[in-house]
Amino acid sequence: MTRVAVVTGASEGIGKQTAIELVERGFFVVVHGRSETRAAQAANAIEQSAKKKDATDTCVADFSSMKQARAMGEAIAKKHPRIDVLVNNAGIFAKERKLTEDGFELTLAVNHFAHFVLTHALIDALKKSEQGRVVHVSSGVHGSGEIDLDDFTFARGFSGHAAYATSKLMNVLFSNELARRLHNTPITSNALHPGVIATKLLRSGFGGGGAPIDTGARTTVMVATDPALAKTTGAYFSNERQVPASAAARDAKLAKAFYEKSCVVTGTTPL
Numbered sequence: 001m002t003r004v005a006v007v008t009g010a011s012e013g014i015g016k017q018t019a020i021e022l023v024e025r026g027f028f029v030v031v032h033g034r035s036e037t038r039a040a041q042a043a044n045a046i047e048q049s050a051k052k053k054d055a056t057d058t059c060v061a062d063f064s065s066m067k068q069a070r071a072m073g074e075a076i077a078k079k080h081p082r083i084d085v086l087v088n089n090a091g092i093f094a095k096e097r098k099l100t101e102d103g104f105e106l107t108l109a110v111n112h113f114a115h116f117v118l119t120h121a122l123i124d125a126l127k128k129s130e131q132g133r134v135v136h137v138s139s140g141v142h143g144s145g146e147i148d149l150d151d152f153t154f155a156r157g158f159s160g161h162a163a164y165a166t167s168k169l170m171n172v173l174f175s176n177e178l179a180r181r182l183h184n185t186p187i188t189s190n191a192l193h194p195g196v197i198a199t200k201l202l203r204s205g206f207g208g209g210g211a212p213i214d215t216g217a218r219t220t221v222m223v224a225t226d227p228a229l230a231k232t233t234g235a236y237f238s239n240e241r242q243v244p245a246s247a248a249a250r251d252a253k254l255a256k257a258f259y260e261k262s263c264v265v266t267g268t269t270p271l
Contacts, residue, residue: 003129004080005224006030006059006122008115009090011042014137014194017217018087018224023050025225030057030076032090063090063114064100066266073121083125085224088115088171089137097158102266105154111167113152113266116174120268123187132187134178135224138171140193140238143246145169147254149261170258172236172249177259179234180252181271188233191245192219 005022009015011033019029023046031046033039039058047055057079061072076083091111098106104113119134126132145166154163175191182189194216219240223229236245248254263270 002026002028003084004028004030004082005085005087006032006076006080006083007087007089008032008063008118010046011038014216014220015087015089016042016046018089018220019046019056020049021217021221022085022224023047023052023055025221027085028055028057030059030080032059032061032072034060034062036060061114061118063110064106066102066109066113066117069114069117070121073118077122077125081125082128083122083132084129085133085135086119086122086126087135087137087220087224088119089135089220090115091137091167093160093164095160097154097163099153104152104265105158105163107160107163107167108152108154108170111164112170112174113262115171116262117266117268119174119178120271123182123271126187127185130186131230132185133224134175134187134189135220136171136175136189136191137194137220138175138191138236139164139168141165142168142172142193142249145248147173147248147258149257152265169246169249172245173251173255173258174262175236176234176245176249176252177255178271180255181259183233188229188231190223190229190233190235190237191249192223192236193238194219 005027007019010019010031031043043056061068094106100109172191175189178189235242
């Protein structure tokens with residue numbers, strides 16, 4: 001039985017490389033992009049790079065919209081009733097404060113809330129896998145993030161770095177609370193730092209530099225596929241090793257409160 005993986009933000013960068021490596025490992029990969037054109041071009045390039053035909057499908061959503069993220073998840077689940085791996089990879093670094101149609105600051109919307117909505121839309125499909133995995137691509141900068149449960153708009157003290165760091169902290173908190181809530185299911189949930197990688201996001205937000213793209217996919221692919229991690233959940237990885245996340249990210253009380261608030265503000269039924 002061919003395993004199915006969904007990779008968000010797979011039209012370029014680490015997401016695209018992750019998709020290539022998953023196809024090479026025998027997965028059928030659902031490639032997410034912001035437009036039909038971008039997703040289709042990426043899917044074609046992924047198959048060519050992996051030297052495999054008919055190994056991808058595409059899905060489209062603008063992650064600044066919770067409606068689009070949820071609709072995409074529902075469409076994927078209908079077409080692929082069993083999902084083995086979900087890689088929550090898509091991310092942006094917004095230099096200016098912008099609010100989305102749902103009232104969230106843009107970086108928080110794309111990097112956390114859209115993935116929160118998408119993950120819940122795919123939970124039933126993940127439960128049908130013998131060993132479903134949710135992989136959250138965070139960042140080492142999550143350690144400097146700060147969460148205000150009463151303000152997801154960054155009304156006070158916005159900076160691109162602060163919003164990005166906070167969104168990455170949100171990724172780890174969500175991963176940990178998801179692991180706790182799914183502990184009696186076949187689904188694991190883990191977060192990771194992909195490394196300082198030469199992506200468009202790094203150039204835009206941090207001025208460039210970084211390791212090659214293929215290096216950035218290594219930890220993601222390991223967490224998504226390594227048989228030794230079949231029962232590992234609620235963990236954080238960097239450089240292909242399990243390491244401690246920040247103290248805030250390991251705060252179980254904060255994770256629970258943040259999860260519950262994320263459900264309320266996105267209209268999501270709690271697990």
